[in-house]
Amino acid sequence: MTSLTQLPAWQQLQSLSRNLAGEHMRDWFNQDPGRADRYSLEACGIRLDYSKNLINDQILAGLFDLANERQVGNKRDAMFAGEIVNHTEGRAVLHTALRNFSGKPVMVNGEDVMPEVLATQDKIRNFVERIHSGQHKGYTGKPIKQVVSIGIGGSFLGPKIMFEALKPYWHQAITLHFVANVDGCHIQDVLSGLDHEETLLVMSSKSFTTQETLQNTLTARDWFLKSGGGRQDIARHFICVSSNIQAATEFGIDEENIFPMWDWVGGRYSLWSAIGLPIALGLGYKHYRELLEGAYAMDRHFAEAPMQQNLPVLMALLGIWYVNFFGAQSHVLLPYYHYLRGFPAYVQQLDMESNGKSVAGNAEQVDYSTGPVIWGSEGTNGQHSFHQLIHQGQVLIPADFMLPLNVHNQNEAHHAMLASNCFGQSQALMQGKSYDEAYAELAGKGLSEDKRVSLATHKTMPGNKPSNTLLFGQLDARTLGALVALYEHKVFVQGAIWGVNSFDQWGVELGKVLGNNILAKLQKADADLDFDASTNALISHFRQANPGA
Numbered sequence: 001m002t003s004l005t006q007l008p009a010w011q012q013l014q015s016l017s018r019n020l021a022g023e024h025m026r027d028w029f030n031q032d033p034g035r036a037d038r039y040s041l042e043a044c045g046i047r048l049d050y051s052k053n054l055i056n057d058q059i060l061a062g063l064f065d066l067a068n069e070r071q072v073g074n075k076r077d078a079m080f081a082g083e084i085v086n087h088t089e090g091r092a093v094l095h096t097a098l099r100n101f102s103g104k105p106v107m108v109n110g111e112d113v114m115p116e117v118l119a120t121q122d123k124i125r126n127f128v129e130r131i132h133s134g135q136h137k138g139y140t141g142k143p144i145k146q147v148v149s150i151g152i153g154g155s156f157l158g159p160k161i162m163f164e165a166l167k168p169y170w171h172q173a174i175t176l177h178f179v180a181n182v183d184g185c186h187i188q189d190v191l192s193g194l195d196h197e198e199t200l201l202v203m204s205s206k207s208f209t210t211q212e213t214l215q216n217t218l219t220a221r222d223w224f225l226k227s228g229g230g231r232q233d234i235a236r237h238f239i240c241v242s243s244n245i246q247a248a249t250e251f252g253i254d255e256e257n258i259f260p261m262w263d264w265v266g267g268r269y270s271l272w273s274a275i276g277l278p279i280a281l282g283l284g285y286k287h288y289r290e291l292l293e294g295a296y297a298m299d300r301h302f303a304e305a306p307m308q309q310n311l312p313v314l315m316a317l318l319g320i321w322y323v324n325f326f327g328a329q330s331h332v333l334l335p336y337y338h339y340l341r342g343f344p345a346y347v348q349q350l351d352m353e354s355n356g357k358s359v360a361g362n363a364e365q366v367d368y369s370t371g372p373v374i375w376g377s378e379g380t381n382g383q384h385s386f387h388q389l390i391h392q393g394q395v396l397i398p399a400d401f402m403l404p405l406n407v408h409n410q411n412e413a414h415h416a417m418l419a420s421n422c423f424g425q426s427q428a429l430m431q432g433k434s435y436d437e438a439y440a441e442l443a444g445k446g447l448s449e450d451k452r453v454s455l456a457t458h459k460t461m462p463g464n465k466p467s468n469t470l471l472f473g474q475l476d477a478r479t480l481g482a483l484v485a486l487y488e489h490k491v492f493v494q495g496a497i498w499g500v501n502s503f504d505q506w507g508v509e510l511g512k513v514l515g516n517n518i519l520a521k522l523q524k525a526d527a528d529l530d531f532d533a534s535t536n537a538l539i540s541h542f543r544q545a546n547p548g549a
């Protein structure tokens with residue numbers, strides 16, 4: 001494939017970006033009252049206002065040309081059709097099959113995966129109903145009231161953050177807890193205080209090889225046995241989600257208690273599989289299903305809407321515009337909704353693990369930037385800390401603001417304040433404050449001319465900083481499903497344009513291997529240390545402090 005930077009659309013976008021020197025979004029809004037309407041788009045209950053971006057019709061046309069030249073449509077269709085698009089691992093990429101309500105088959109290597117998907121959804125529904133109805137009890141006959149989900153990465157972030165985001169819909173009979181980190185403090189904090197007789201442990205690991213999850217499960221099993229449970233009672237209290245059925249049964253999990261998943265579901269795309277079981281337990285199957293339905297609606301939109309009216313495509317192209325033509329190295333997510341506070345961390349894994357790559361499909365080093373750093377936190381908190389850098393720092397940081405138009409709390413005054421802050425921030429980023437405005441504001445304050453000039457300079461805000469605003473009604477399960485799928489597909493489109501494989505994670509794999517090599521040395525006090533000098537010294541310090549480790 002022609003190198004990305006040699007494509008006509010790329011070259012044209014480069015010259016269009018240079019033409020913007022000296023232009024200001026504030027003037028564009030003054031000159032064009034229809035700008036906000038023209039640059040807004042709505043799908044699946046989500047309204048995107050992208051008018052506060054450094055774009056005009058010509059730039060948008062250039063970006064859509066780029067998507068065409070990189071065959072985004074064909075690549076999208078290949079993913080939905082179950083082709084082997086994860087070519088470094090030889091796998092299809094089919095999280096979309098997990099929320100496929102079309103009734104149509106999805107073929108992988110000549111086999112329809114839908115019967116297994118639907119059977120697993122039935123298994124989830126039955127299990128959740130048995131827990132909620134009290135049919136499935138703990139070994140002493142107590143109903144299950146506590147669920148501890150053990151997993152990390154995609155086997156943690158999706159369930160935890162989606163469950164947190166849907167707090168108004170929580171099932172009252174169940175309290176859900178999450179343990180991810182191998183740091184023993186985490187599991188100790190969660191298990192202490194729980195009654196093992198009414199606790200269910202859900203171990204989630206696609207590979208069934210992840211150190212943190214295996215160790216936390218062993219610790220939980222010890223806790224269960226030490227608390228009075230017998231080995232014969234484990235089956236009532238421990239279930240597992242994994243694609244590695246053999247390893248799970250060898251570990252001692254009853255085959256009946258294993259919820260399957262498949263190698264064509266990437267970890268960071270796995271909340272739609274049985275990895276989402278804790279969500280179903282915490283919300284009830286109805287809301288869990290709505291989550292999947294919302295994602296399915298966004299899948300249809302992504303697959304069917306013309307490129308120019310396609311939300312994920314548009315958001316992907318805007319991101320590419322800043323990363324590749326303005327040198328933006330990060331992208332901030334600003335949910336103005338407390339329950340959505342974990343969303344930046346969710347997208348962090350989704351985006352950075354997918355597109356944090358520097359080799360393109362043709363095994364060549366790329367000569368352009370790929371995935372940006374994703375960060376952010378809930379508004380308004382960030383306004384009182386890091387927003388300063390976005391307003392007046394030297395780096396360009398495109399932002400996505402998110403706001404539900406209706407909320408479940410009764411505090412209307414709060415909601416209006418929240419919304420006013422959200423809108424005020426994107427407005428401030430766009431319009432800034434000119435030197436003349438700052439200077440005029442300082443009139444009559446008794447300042448010397450020098451002081452007034454100096455202060456006005458400090459108070460000048462350049463503005464012209466890009467942002468998207470995403471609005472939706474109540475953040476219910478359906479809307480959340482659509483929102484997550486929107487970001488999934490955005491990441492896919494960007495990966496398709498950059499030509500990277502968005503579905504492997506070799507960098508993470510290396511860290512796991514080296515960590516295990518070091519563990520072997522930490523646990524053997526007299527083992528020779530043959531790593532680099534820094535690692536050797538760090539290990540020695542640890543050994544001295546923990547002679548019995």
Ligand SMILES: O=P(O)(O)OC[C@H]1O[C@H](O)[C@H](O)[C@@H](O)[C@@H]1O
Pocket residue numbers: 152153154155204205206207208209210213266267268353505508
């Ligand atoms: O579900 P598991 O196999 O335990 O994997 C958990 C996590 O492991 C790795 O860190 C991967 O990079 C993640 O994508 C994955 O979600």
